[in-house]
Amino acid sequence: MSDSIYKPYLMEIEQIVEETPDVRTYRLKFKNAEEAEKFSFKAGQFGEYSVLGEGESTFCVASSPTRQGYIECTFRKAGRVTNALANLELGDTVGFRGPYGNTFPIEEWEGKNLLYIAGGIALPPMRCVIWNTIDLRNKYKDITIVYGARSVSDLVYKHELKEWEDRPDIKLITTVDPGGQTPDWKGEIGFVPMVLEKAAPSSENTVAILCGPPVMIKFTMPVLKKLGFKDKDIYTTLENRMKCGFGKCGRCNVGKVFVCKDGPVFSYEQILTLPEEY
Amino acid sequence: METTRKLIRKQSLEKLYNILSTTRKVYAPVIASDKQVEYKYNPAFTDVTFDHIRSTLSVKNVVFPKVENLFYYTNKQTESTITDIDLNKIQDVVLWGAHPCDNAAFDTLRSIFCWDITDEFFAKRLEKLVVIGFSCHLSDEYCFCTSVGLTPNSTKGSDILLSRLKNGDYHAEILTEKGNAIVSISPELFESVTNEEAEITSVKQKFNHEQVTAKLATAFENPFWVANSLRCIGCGACAYVCPTCACFDIQDEASGKEGKRYRSWDSCGFGLFTLHTSGHNPRNVQSQRWRQRIMHKFSYMPERNNSLGCVGCGRCSSGCPVDMNIAEQLEALQNI
Amino acid sequence: MTSLIIRAKELLENKTVQVVIGYEAGPTGVARPAFITDPAKAESLIYDERCVQNLAVYLTKREVKNIGKMAIVATLPVMRSIMMLISEQQLFADNIVVLGISADGKLLDIADNKVMQGYIEKSDLSNPEKYKGLLTEFNKLSPEEKFLYWQKELSKCIKCYACRQACPMCYCTRCTVEVNQPQWIPVKANTHGNMEWHILRAMHLAGRCISCGECGRACPVGIPCHLLTMHLTDQVYNYFKVYAGTSEKMSSVLSTYEPNDKESFII
Numbered sequence: 001m002s003d004s005i006y007k008p009y010l011m012e013i014e015q016i017v018e019e020t021p022d023v024r025t026y027r028l029k030f031k032n033a034e035e036a037e038k039f040s041f042k043a044g045q046f047g048e049y050s051v052l053g054e055g056e057s058t059f060c061v062a063s064s065p066t067r068q069g070y071i072e073c074t075f076r077k078a079g080r081v082t083n084a085l086a087n088l089e090l091g092d093t094v095g096f097r098g099p100y101g102n103t104f105p106i107e108e109w110e111g112k113n114l115l116y117i118a119g120g121i122a123l124p125p126m127r128c129v130i131w132n133t134i135d136l137r138n139k140y141k142d143i144t145i146v147y148g149a150r151s152v153s154d155l156v157y158k159h160e161l162k163e164w165e166d167r168p169d170i171k172l173i174t175t176v177d178p179g180g181q182t183p184d185w186k187g188e189i190g191f192v193p194m195v196l197e198k199a200a201p202s203s204e205n206t207v208a209i210l211c212g213p214p215v216m217i218k219f220t221m222p223v224l225k226k227l228g229f230k231d232k233d234i235y236t237t238l239e240n241r242m243k244c245g246f247g248k249c250g251r252c253n254v255g256k257v258f259v260c261k262d263g264p265v266f267s268y269e270q271i272l273t274l275p276e277e278y
Numbered sequence: 279m280e281t282t283r284k285l286i287r288k289q290s291l292e293k294l295y296n297i298l299s300t301t302r303k304v305y306a307p308v309i310a311s312d313k314q315v316e317y318k319y320n321p322a323f324t325d326v327t328f329d330h331i332r333s334t335l336s337v338k339n340v341v342f343p344k345v346e347n348l349f350y351y352t353n354k355q356t357e358s359t360i361t362d363i364d365l366n367k368i369q370d371v372v373l374w375g376a377h378p379c380d381n382a383a384f385d386t387l388r389s390i391f392c393w394d395i396t397d398e399f400f401a402k403r404l405e406k407l408v409v410i411g412f413s414c415h416l417s418d419e420y421c422f423c424t425s426v427g428l429t430p431n432s433t434k435g436s437d438i439l440l441s442r443l444k445n446g447d448y449h450a451e452i453l454t455e456k457g458n459a460i461v462s463i464s465p466e467l468f469e470s471v472t473n474e475e476a477e478i479t480s481v482k483q484k485f486n487h488e489q490v491t492a493k494l495a496t497a498f499e500n501p502f503w504v505a506n507s508l509r510c511i512g513c514g515a516c517a518y519v520c521p522t523c524a525c526f527d528i529q530d531e532a533s534g535k536e537g538k539r540y541r542s543w544d545s546c547g548f549g550l551f552t553l554h555t556s557g558h559n560p561r562n563v564q565s566q567r568w569r570q571r572i573m574h575k576f577s578y579m580p581e582r583n584n585s586l587g588c589v590g591c592g593r594c595s596s597g598c599p600v601d602m603n604i605a606e607q608l609e610a611l612q613n614i
Numbered sequence: 615m616t617s618l619i620i621r622a623k624e625l626l627e628n629k630t631v632q633v634v635i636g637y638e639a640g641p642t643g644v645a646r647p648a649f650i651t652d653p654a655k656a657e658s659l660i661y662d663e664r665c666v667q668n669l670a671v672y673l674t675k676r677e678v679k680n681i682g683k684m685a686i687v688a689t690l691p692v693m694r695s696i697m698m699l700i701s702e703q704q705l706f707a708d709n710i711v712v713l714g715i716s717a718d719g720k721l722l723d724i725a726d727n728k729v730m731q732g733y734i735e736k737s738d739l740s741n742p743e744k745y746k747g748l749l750t751e752f753n754k755l756s757p758e759e760k761f762l763y764w765q766k767e768l769s770k771c772i773k774c775y776a777c778r779q780a781c782p783m784c785y786c787t788r789c790t791v792e793v794n795q796p797q798w799i800p801v802k803a804n805t806h807g808n809m810e811w812h813i814l815r816a817m818h819l820a821g822r823c824i825s826c827g828e829c830g831r832a833c834p835v836g837i838p839c840h841l842l843t844m845h846l847t848d849q850v851y852n853y854f855k856v857y858a859g860t861s862e863k864m865s866s867v868l869s870t871y872e873p874n875d876k877e878s879f880i881i
């Protein structure tokens with residue numbers, strides 16, 4: 001008999017990065033080599049991570065499919081499961097079900113410029129696709145990343161931001177909200193939409209990928225439109241509450257769309273056809 | 279399989295029941311002390327009711343129990359083990375006495391649990407279920423099977439459908455191989471059919487479900503929802519009594535180092551159903567949740583699951599503490 | 615009831631209120647809540663023996679409050695609920711018009727809360743007659759028998775929370791059963807968890823329950839869960855000589871609740 005669809009893989013925490021006081025990144029390795037062998041995923045997909053005895057939580061896979069042998073997740077301590085998860089240590093066990101959901105259409109993007117715009121804790125869902133496209137660097141033209149957080153200490157993936165900054169083939173713009181800067185802060189100061197407007201990246205042959213809190217999305221959309229981006233060239237992800245991850249539990253739908261099956265990745269063109277239930 | 283028609287005499291029905299209930303689990307309706315109709319395993323034949331209109335709860339729990347364990351686990355230091363539920367231990371169950379609406383609901387549930395990937399817990403329970411349905415000779419103002427493409431004697435979901443004749447005997451339609459297997463246990467109880475007519479109740483059609491579905495396609499923003507759901511108090515009653523509602527929660531239960539993960543019934547009518555941890559709630563007020571209930575059943579399911587999410591049993595309406603009458607609302611929606 | 619219809623129409627026409635919460639007859643003849651905003655629709659209001667639901671539950675519901683100032687058809691339990699809600703700062707007395715209904719079904723003239731208080735005070739506030747018999751029967755049982763009785767009844771509970779949602783005093787936006795850090799009450803509906811849920815509910819309503827019977831009426835599987843809270847109403851009265859919902863300034867007798875308290879005296 002094949003394994004139950006509700007049964008998680010058992011994973012071992014191989015590496016822990018304290019991104020901010022309440023955000024952690026775990027690198028997880030399959031305990032079972034056979035499962036590791038069979039497992040594959042694509043950029044944009046998510047999974048159900050669990051602490052046995054506490055429950056499951058939905059996070060995207062934050063590492064790139066081009067980096068094999070492990071997956072990574074970055075999560076913020078928010079509730080019961082995420083707090084329990086944050087109390088784990090190296091070598092501890094985490095359950096993982098997945099991958100679920102659709103993917104960023106990175107093949108369609110080949111030959112185009114990529115503009116990534118992320119706010120706050122929304123960089124993790126995007127990190128996967130960023131690394132995925134960076135690892136296939138010659139397939140894409142310019143790669144620009146605009147990333148904003150409330151304050152310097154809220155920026156996640158600090159070591160990677162440095163790496164991206166140092167690479168000549170990536171343009172990175174980081175910003176913090178006014179008042180969130182430190183004396184030695186060299187990035188921008190201001191909200192993402194304003195910083196984006198100032199940077200004014202060209203929309204010519206460019207796909208924009210936008211993830212962040214609802215307010216950020218709300219104010220960034222008009223800027224993208226002003227820059228000439230078409231609805232079909234803007235991508236985002238939805239994060240409706242989920243339980244099963246495969247279209248059964250009935251929790252995640254936006255109208256007739258299951259975010260867990262048809263999403264979490266949507267073009268803005270698709271979003272406009274959805275009822276406002278997200 | 280081609281349907282075969284037989285006759286079961288009144289006395290033979292009792293024999294059949296007794297044979298079945300002494301050899302396997304039979305789930306049959308009885309009238310409880312407080313007048314509620316509930317299903318029990320292997321009640322005495324004399325306790326089984328043949329004259330109920332609807333049981334308080336539907337019979338969906340035979341395939342979708344209100345609590346179902348998904349697996350057991352043990353945590354030891356950094357090592358954990360997971361033990362699957364042995365689905366082969368799920369026993370055969372004969373469902374006896376359920377009406378056509380409830381039996382049709384098994385197909386509806388299948389369209390949710392088995393679209394895309396198969397939910398093996400549900401699938402196994404359904405595989406182990408044999409349905410001996412009974413046509414309806416009684417109905418009330420809450421029934422509306424005829425508005426959702428069914429009738430008081432439709433065979434959908436039944437392996438054998440029995441219809442009562444005026445003289446107390448029954449016509450039996452043997453519809454599936456599972457039904458045949460039941461017949462073969464005691465073939466002598468099944469005689470040749472007579473011309474006697476079955477007593478079937480008549481249920482007035484209240485609306486045309488295809489027209490409702492068509493109307494709903496553009497009704498999301500309609501003021502109808504707020505105007506017609508102010509009295510809804512947001513409980514789980516309608517979903518929990520409903521034979522086709524399939525929403526569930528997944529939770530862990532630990533006791534020391536051991537525990538289990540289970541799923542349990544949930545409802546889109548609850549305020550917290552869609553609440554994000556951030557505090558954002560895509561369905562923030564009750565009218566949005568009531569809209570989801572009707573939309574899911576009459577608009578989203580026809581499109582996504584290729585089935586209608588309602589069999590017209592009327593339970594949600596008779597069980598609702600504030601008389602949210604779904605048929606009344608669907609009738610109104612047909613004309614918006 | 616013409617006097618009620620006339621009054622409701624008047625209140626809507628002169629814009630004293632934007633909505634009248636009352637009863638109408640549904641298609642099957644069941645009386646159900648009605649929210650009248652158009653004076654022309656006031657005609658559909660009814661009041662008769664079918665009208666038993668405690669309408670006060672709607673006074674704290676967001677979408678109803680959003681309509682504007684409310685008038686409410688109020689039998690004694692509704693009036694007592696209003697008093698409780700005011701005393702617990704869930705409601706401002708100035709924001710509602712009370713269309714009081716006497717025990718014999720007549721429209722009362724409740725000009726303000728003083729009048730309402732006066733009416734409540736001279737009414738019989740003990741548990742309603744129709745429940746007294748059962749409560750007395752129940753009190754005769756031994757603790758073991760009580761336990762068995764509730765075990766049997768509560769094994770039927772499906773945790774639909776209709777009892778909670780129907781109760782005007784259960785207005786919390788996040789009920790203790792929905793708190794998961796820690797998880798006081800298991801999510802699933804099994805006999806043990808159901809008992810914990812009902813003990814918790816009863817404890818939270820001790821000294822606050824105004825004996826409307828709504829929780830039991832709402833239960834789709836017929837669990838008489840109102841007997842638990844009504845039993846506590848009797849207990850509280852025996853110990854403290856007070857009934858809930860008698861004045862705006864009542865402080866609750868049992869104002870501290872510990873969800874994990876095992877109060878054996880209920881069962």
Ligand SMILES: Cc1cc2nc3c(=O)[nH]c(=O)nc-3n(C[C@H](O)[C@H](O)[C@H](O)COP(=O)(O)OP(=O)(O)OC[C@H]3O[C@@H](n4cnc5c(N)ncnc54)[C@H](O)[C@@H]3O)c2cc1C
Nearest residue numbers: 057058059060074075076079080081082239241242554555
């Ligand atoms: C597709 C998707 C991707 C996500 N990716 C990330 C990520 O990469 N990093 C991150 O920190 N967070 C992410 N989230 C949000 C994350 O799932 C919730 O913050 C988290 O589940 C909170 O769990 P908890 O048990 O600690 O909180 P509790 O409030 O205790 O949660 C209880 C239950 O509700 C569910 N739940 C509560 N809120 C949400 C929510 N907003 N979304 C989904 N389920 C919820 C949980 O799964 C859990 O089962 C994502 C959500 C979705 C839907």
Ligand code: SF4
Nearest residue numbers: 510511513516598602
């Ligand atoms: S429709 Fe009725 S049963 Fe359903 S949630 Fe609303 S009040 Fe409860």
Ligand code: SF4
Nearest residue numbers: 520588589591592594
């Ligand atoms: S929605 Fe109501 S009438 Fe339809 S199947 Fe469910 S309980 Fe029956």
Ligand code: SF4
Nearest residue numbers: 523524525546571574
């Ligand atoms: S009506 Fe609601 S509870 Fe029922 S299946 Fe649909 S979404 Fe789930």
Ligand code: SF4
Nearest residue numbers: 781823824826827829
């Ligand atoms: S507990 Fe029951 S009887 Fe008491 S006020 Fe609430 S609904 Fe009424």
Ligand code: SF4
Nearest residue numbers: 771772774775777833
């Ligand atoms: S209304 Fe009845 S079934 Fe529902 S939670 Fe309350 S006692 Fe349980």
Ligand code: FES
Nearest residue numbers: 245249250252260
């Ligand atoms: S998460 Fe269960 S249906 Fe989408």
